[in-house]
Amino acid sequence: MRRNRFSILLVSVCIALAGGTAFAKTSPELVKQEEGFYYGYGKGTTAEEASLEAKRDLVSSALTATLRAVDAKASRVSASDKSVEARLGDLKPYVEAKKGSSPAVTYRIKIADWDKKEKAYADTLRADLAARFNGLANKSDVSGRINESLAILAALSDAGETELLTAQPAGTELLSRKVEAVCADAGRTLVFTISVKDGFIDPASQFSVNAADSSGNAVAGLTLAVTWET
Structure with a gap:
């Protein structure tokens, strides 16, 4: 009986040790990802660099997964550092590199928690950009509508x-498509007149470009780019 108890105790200890090993946190780059979470890994010369890279990776993974749920061939989504911090500024590291080693960190967040954070972020962004979009109708000058449209798209x-x-x-139409339509409509009203000295164009030619709307009124404040193709 005593031998049986000893065997049972030994088996229990082994199971406990095995379980502890299976669920123990490892180094950031070796974290085993579980279903129901988004993960982000980053490394850098400083802890701050590693943290930002990891958060950037997590946000990119989450946004890409959301987009690929409706478009499996969609490219990976990226976001600016400012928007990354706005979304995950308060998130705590899941695993960090040991002291004395190169800075590295892994973050993770439950998908349900991400959805809540992203909804709040998206609602705030939509309210701001929708107000700016609605203000486009009040801009009488073409350049103003185009420049503000481009700023919203940026x-x-x-x-x-x-x-x-x-x-x-709760809609399905993308805000970007509505803004692009306004920008395209404004662009179709533009007429460009190019003047070249002597009427001959070569790589050293200097151009004079005048922009006007469909009514012939001069348009100012546009940023133009010219490319030379041979």
Whole structure:
């Protein structure tokens, strides 16, 4: 009887040790990912660099997973450092490198918790950008509408929301598509007149470009780019 008790005790200890080993946290780069979580890993010359890279990786993974749920061939989504911190600034590390080793860290977040954070972030972003979009109708000058449209599109891109943020909370139409349509409509009203000295163009030629709307009114404040193709 005593031998049986000893055997049972020994087996219990082995199981406990095995379980502890299986679920013990390892180094950041070797973390075994579990279902129901998003993960992000980063390393750097400082702890701050590693932390930001890991958060950036997590946000990118989460946004990409959301987009690929509706478009399996979608490219990986990226977001600016500012938007990453706005989303995950308070998230605590899951695993960090040991002291004395190169800075590295892994973050993780439950998908359900991410969804809550992302909804709050998206709602705030939508409210801001939708107000700016609605203000486009009040801009009488073409350049103003185009420049503000481009600024809104840049903000969506920085947040990684170009293909994700809808114009309405429960809608399906992307805000970016509505902004692109306004920008395209404004662009179609532009007429460019190019003047070249002597009428001959070579690599040393200097151009004079005048922009006007469809009514012939001069348009100022546009940023133009010229490429030379041979």
